[in-house]
Structure formats: C-alpha cells, structure tokens
Amino acid sequence: MPRISMQAVVSAVQKVRAMDTQEKMSLADEISLKQPNMLSVVLTLRQLGVSLEKMSFAFEILFICFQAMKESGLNWPIITEDEQEKQLERFAAIATFGEDLSASLAHLAMKQYVESHPEQPLFAFVSVEQKDWLERASAEESDKLVVLSIMTLVNCIAFVSLPKATTRARRKAQ
Numbered sequence: 001m002p003r004i005s006m007q008a009v010v011s012a013v014q015k016v017r018a019m020d021t022q023e024k025m026s027l028a029d030e031i032s033l034k035q036p037n038m039l040s041v042v043l044t045l046r047q048l049g050v051s052l053e054k055m056s057f058a059f060e061i062l063f064i065c066f067q068a069m070k071e072s073g074l075n076w077p078i079i080t081e082d083e084q085e086k087q088l089e090r091f092a093a094i095a096t097f098g099e100d101l102s103a104s105l106a107h108l109a110m111k112q113y114v115e116s117h118p119e120q121p122l123f124a125f126v127s128v129e130q131k132d133w134l135e136r137a138s139a140e141e142s143d144k145l146v147v148l149s150i151m152t153l154v155n156c157i158a159f160v161s162l163p164k165a166t167t168r169a170r171r172k173a174q
Contacts, residue, residue: 002118002119002120002121002122003072003074003118003119003162004068004069004071004072004119004121004122004157005072005121006121007071008068008071008072008121009064009068009071009121009122009125011067011068011071012064012065012067012068012070012071013064013125015067016060016063016064016067019063024059024063027063027066027067028059028063030066031062031063031066034066034076034078035066035069035076035078035079036078037078037079037080037081037083037084038062038065038066038079038153038156039062040081041062041084041149041152041153042055042058042059042062042149044149045058045142045145045146045149048142048145049142049145050142050145050146051140051142054137054140054142054143054146055146057133057137057146058146058149058150061126061129061130061150061153062150062153064125064126065122065126065153065154065157068122069157074162075162075163076157076160076162077160077161077162077163079156079157079160083156083159083160084152084156087152087155087156087159088148088152090155091148091151091152091155092148094113097109114127117158118158118159119154119157119158122154122157122158123154123158126150126151126154130147130150130151134147
C-alpha cells in the first residue's frame with residue numbers, strides 16, 4: 001500500500017497548480033529547509049546545461065512531489081545524497097535493462113516494474129506528466145537529465161525508510 005494516496009497526489013496537484021509565483025517561492029524555501037537534497041536535484045540541472053524553460057517542468061514535479069509528501073501526513077526523513085545516488089543508479093539500470101530484450105519482454109518487464117512500485121499513485125502521475133511533457137517539448141539531449149532527475153525524486157520518496165509513524169499520522173493517511 002502506498003504511503004502517498006491518490007487523494008494526496010490529486011490534492012497536491014491542485015494546490016501547486018493554483019499557486020502564484022510568490023507561493024511557489026515560499027514552497028521552494030520550505031523544500032530548502034526540509035528536503036534540501038531534493039531541491040538540489042533540480043537546481044543542478046542548470047549546471048548540466050538544461051534550459052530554464054525545461055527546468056520549470058522539473059520544478060513543478062518537485063513541488064507536487066513535496067506537497068504530496070506533506071499531504072500524506074507522514075513524518076518524512078531528509079532524503080540524503082547517498083539515497084539519491086542509489087535511486088539514480090537503480091533507475092538507470094531499470095531503464096537500460098530492457099534494451100536487449102524483445103519488445104514483448106521489455107513491455108512485460110516495464111509492466112512488472114510499474115505494478116510493483118511502492119508509490120503507484122505518485123509514480124503514475126509523474127510518468128504521465130513526463131510523457132506529456134516530452135511530447136510537447138522540443139527534443140533536446142538534456143531532456144534525459146530532466147527525466148532522470150524527476151524519476152530519481154519519485155524513487156527516493158518511494159524507497160526511503162520512514163520513522164515509525166505517529167498514531168495521528170497513521171489515521172490521517174488512511
């Protein structure tokens with residue numbers, strides 16, 4: 001069972017998309033305090049040559065992911081750089097795994113990955129948004145970096161160990 005419900009994802013999307021620039025800046029400040037390494041994943045994209053326009057998509061996904069974490073009512077630990085590196089390597093391995101498989105086996109492997117993902121609602125939302133963004137965006141080599149960054153964020157959220165939840169947080173999550 002996911003720790004971030006579909007309801008939490010929907011609420012996060014609605015809240016973030018209704019925010020003005022000032023509110024998003026405040027949310028970025030909050031992320032800087034509570035999840036600084038998540039923010040650095042997106043900020044680093046500029047140093048890697050990603051345009052500001054393409055970074056705006058990564059920021060929107062970051063804001064929605066962070067807001068969804070808040071909506072879950074759970075106490076999230078700081079996601080470390082080591083965890084980010086581990087999840088980046090994990091996602092890269094999964095993405096390249098199917099390259100040598102037949103189309104049907106690659107599809108089956110991806111289906112199994114999606115169905116076993118611990119945060120299916122968040123993963124599904126980000127995957128659809130990513131697909132739509134890639135279809136709209138003018139293709140550049142740096143798009144791969146954006147995709148790797150946002151999928152790393154989702155997987156860090158999915159696989160980070162949470163401290164024991166309080167009774168109040170458990171009730172709110174249900």
